Amino acid sequence: MTEQRTLPRAFIVLVCTAGAVITLAGVREVASIIGPLLLSLVLVIAVSPVRTRLQSRGAPHWLLIAAPLTIVLLVLLGMVAILTVSVAQLTVLAPTYAPQFRELVFEAQDLAAKLGIGTSQINQAIRTFDPGRIFGLLQGFITGLLGVFSSLVLIIVLLLAMCLDAQAFSRILSSGAEHRPKLIDALADFARNTRRYLVVSTIFGIICSALDIAVLWLLGVPLPLLWGVLALITNYIPNIGFVLGLLPPALLGLLEGGIQAMLSVIVAYMAINFVVQSLIQPKYLGDAVGLSTTVTFLSLIVWTFVLGPLGALLAIPLSLLTRALLIDSDPHGGWAAALISGKAPPPEGPRPGVPGAPASPAP
Incomplete structure (x- = not known):
């Protein structure tokens, strides 16, 4: 009888790690598609209780689709509008504080001189930490989100498709519970x-x-x-x-x-x-x-x-x-x-052969 050989645990871990890295790299390359897809999935899951509540009250099929879709679209459009206004306001607001930024620099230099810190050192620190960068980073973050929402047509199509398939998908999952x-x-x-x-x-x-x-x-x-x-x-x-x-x-x-x-x-x-x-x-x-x-x-x-x-x-x-x-x-x-x-996982009962385990009944 031949013995079944198992792969070393370290080899399995390395292969799984390599597979995860390759998968994440592939997802990153198609992030413009995967991102809206995952966002749509999370949003549909979030509003699924609305569909369940309407279904329990005997609502027509078209309402089971229209109500969750409408809620999600209102949230999406509201977020897009807020982010758009935010970028516009940040663009106008940041340059108006240039004099205050310069005044802060002068105050920092004066304080450094009083503390005996060299001018070149404080200038280097100021160049490293520019308060204006905070607005730039924030604006970049919001612009990045808007870049995702710019594919709004794709998101809406995905949301509509998922809302249409939600009931059938629930039935398929229920039928697969035995397997x-x-x-x-x-x-x-x-x-x-x-x-x-x-x-x-x-x-x-x-x-x-x-x-x-x-x-x-x-x-x-x-x-x-x-x-x-x-x-x-x-x-x-x-x-x-x-x-x-x-x-x-x-x-x-x-x-x-x-x-x-x-x-x-x-x-x-x-x-x-x-x-x-x-x-x-x-x-x-x-x-x-x-x-x-x-x-x-x-x-x-x-x-x-x-x-x-x-x-x-x-x-x-x-x-x-x-x-x-x-x-x-x-x-x-x-x-x-x-x-x-x-x-920690819940403690398991003592196994046979381990001290403290109950004795097995005699055959």
Whole structure:
């Protein structure tokens, strides 16, 4: 009887890693197609409870398609309009603060001279950190998002196709539960967790955005509505989204009211973020994300590299989809799920032959 030889574990890991790199590189090359496709999928999943609710009430077939599609299109068109206005306002706003930028440079040079720091050193530091770059980076981020939404016709066609196929796709998944139960359960968990993540993040993002707008208006920071909308958008970006939403209004506070105004903006943003997103939001979000802090940050880097700014916004849903397809659908993937979630798997009962295990009954 011939022995079955298994490949070394290290070889399997290397092959899988190489396959992942090749796949991500291929996705990056066709990001202009994959990006709208994934965005459409996430949006359709987000509004699927609307279709389910209408179907349970006996709504006609055309309404099951039209209602979710209308909601998604309103969200998309509203986001495109907000981003377009934001780019236009940033383009007009940034040059008007050139005198304030120069004044900050002179003040920094005077302070450096009093502290005994060489002029060449402070000039080099100022050239390295130019406050105007913050507006440039922000404008580049928003322009990148608009680049994705510029293919609006493709997104609308994909949304229409997915809404048309949603009922049939649900029936196919239900019929396959007997043959691939782990895969179907994993996809169902992905859809449920993605909806929960989007709904909770949107609700608390709106709350934070409204509070930020009120604070900026009271402090006299220009364009408070724009920065509030930016805070809502960056709320979907894990780890660094808060910083991206804070930098522009903090810089404007510095230019308008000096150090005190900038510190007031920073303290107010941090207090709002800590109370709403660190204390209250996790109680409602629960374990919907299922990703450790390290994995979340790596997901942000990878998906931003692959899909650009859209990848930053969809980092959590895309990582949940990857987990569902590669880990949760595998009957032996419990240890990997525990590894990326940062939570230990439930303890298993003692196995026969292990000390403390119950004795097997006599034959």
